[in-house]
Amino acid sequence: MMGKVYFVGAGSGDPELLTLKGKRVLESADVIIYDRLVHPVLLYLAKESAHFIYSGKYPKNHVLKQKNINQLLLEEGLKEQNVVRLKGGDPGIFGRVGEEIATLQSEGISYEIVPGVTAASAASSYSGIPLTHREYSSKVTLATAHRQAGETIDFKGLTENGTMCLYMGVERVESTQKKLLEQGVSSQLPAAIVEWGSLGRQRTVTATIQTMVEVIEKHQIQNPSLIILGNVVSCRNGADWFEQLPLFGHRILLIDTEKIDFETIISYTQQGADVYAIQVGENRDQRFDEVHQQYLRDHYFDEVVYLNEELRTMYKKQWDVFNKRFV
Known part of the structure; x- marks a missing residue:
């Protein structure tokens, strides 16, 4: 008899952003395979017999490469046990859950996906920035700065009366700024960069398209960070509820x-x-x-x-x- 694999979104940063279902599944897990961006205090919810496996990925230095993680999921999923793949944020948003599911499907291993609070929701909310606003934004786009070769983004269309959230965008902010300006996006469009969103070490800086590169360099902002583009950023008025x-x-x-x-x-x-x-x-x-x-x-x-x-x-x-x- 095979086990079952649960892909659980740990939420972004604040351990209380874990869902009730995520908590229940985590408490019953026999094996927990957890990522670098998962707050490890969540492991305190595990039962005493649970086995922990770290699969944390660092930029340009993967502890376990994706193919090895896929293989690990197969090996553990074929045993008669509950396996939790604990991912930061939401598994289905830039979490490579599609690749991992395909691996399980190839062997007929059952699985469930437990959604989590993604960085766009957490970082914006904990910085006092609404992603939508009746006056400023009627749509939200979640994108990653790490695009496939030849892939383009309609920055102009998506930022008009809209909000754009760029994941993992700090390293490529110069090329992003260049594309924004080339497409005719206003250089004065507000931008916010949120580092370590929803954790007590969170830092939020505001800028414009024109100044965001120098602001990131000045404050030495690094990943994990979220870049929010759009007029909704103007709703932030200094330190907000979380920072107070x-x-x-x-x-x-x-x-x-x-x-x-x-x-x-x-x-x-x-x-x-x-x-x-x-x-x-x-x-x-x-x-x-x-x-x-x-x-x-x-x-x-x-x-x-x-x-x-x-x-x-x-x-x-x-x-x-x-x-x-x-x-």
Whole structure:
């Protein structure tokens, strides 16, 4: 008897953007294959026997190449178990879910797709920018800057009374700007660039088509970032609701010798903090050792909250040790 593969959209950034169905499926999974853009605190929802496999992809440096991921899905899906392929955002929006489904179909492996909150929705909402507006925009286009050879986009038509969301667009912003201006799009059309949307480390900068290249360079904005083009950007008026939360911008590491509850973690993200949680000590869940090392290689945290009084006393002067990959 074969298993079943669930393609689950983890949402974009904020762990609470996971859907109720996604949470239920994640809690019952035997194997979880997760991407780099998935917030790994979601793994705290997994049962104790679940196996974690990291498939994170970096620009120009794929940890697991797509063909290997496809093969992995086949191998795990042929076993009698529930497999969750946990993807950032929504699996069906630039998530290559079509290729992975075709692989499963070739072997008759059953699957389900659980949609997630895509970056366009999350980054715009958490920046105070509506994607549609009765006065400014009656349509929304989701596009990627990484286009197939010879493929063209009607920037002029799509931005007229519309909003355009460019995924993974920062690296190719110069060529995008050139195409926009060549097609006669107004150089003064507003643009917003949202980095790490819906996480406490989110940064939102506004510009115009004319200035967006220099603004990105000035602020050293990097992927993952979303570029929003359209007059709806003018609805943003400085720091919006998310950026006004009391802990927004705080990068907090929670540490305990006991397993850290998911509800404890989100009590910080609900206040706007960028949070990660680590259980330490001999009794720690060792499945997370590799997860922690991978995540801390990419992200830093400059505030520590010890949830255990003994730890608080022991390590209050040793934050540097933790910051140098302590598990």
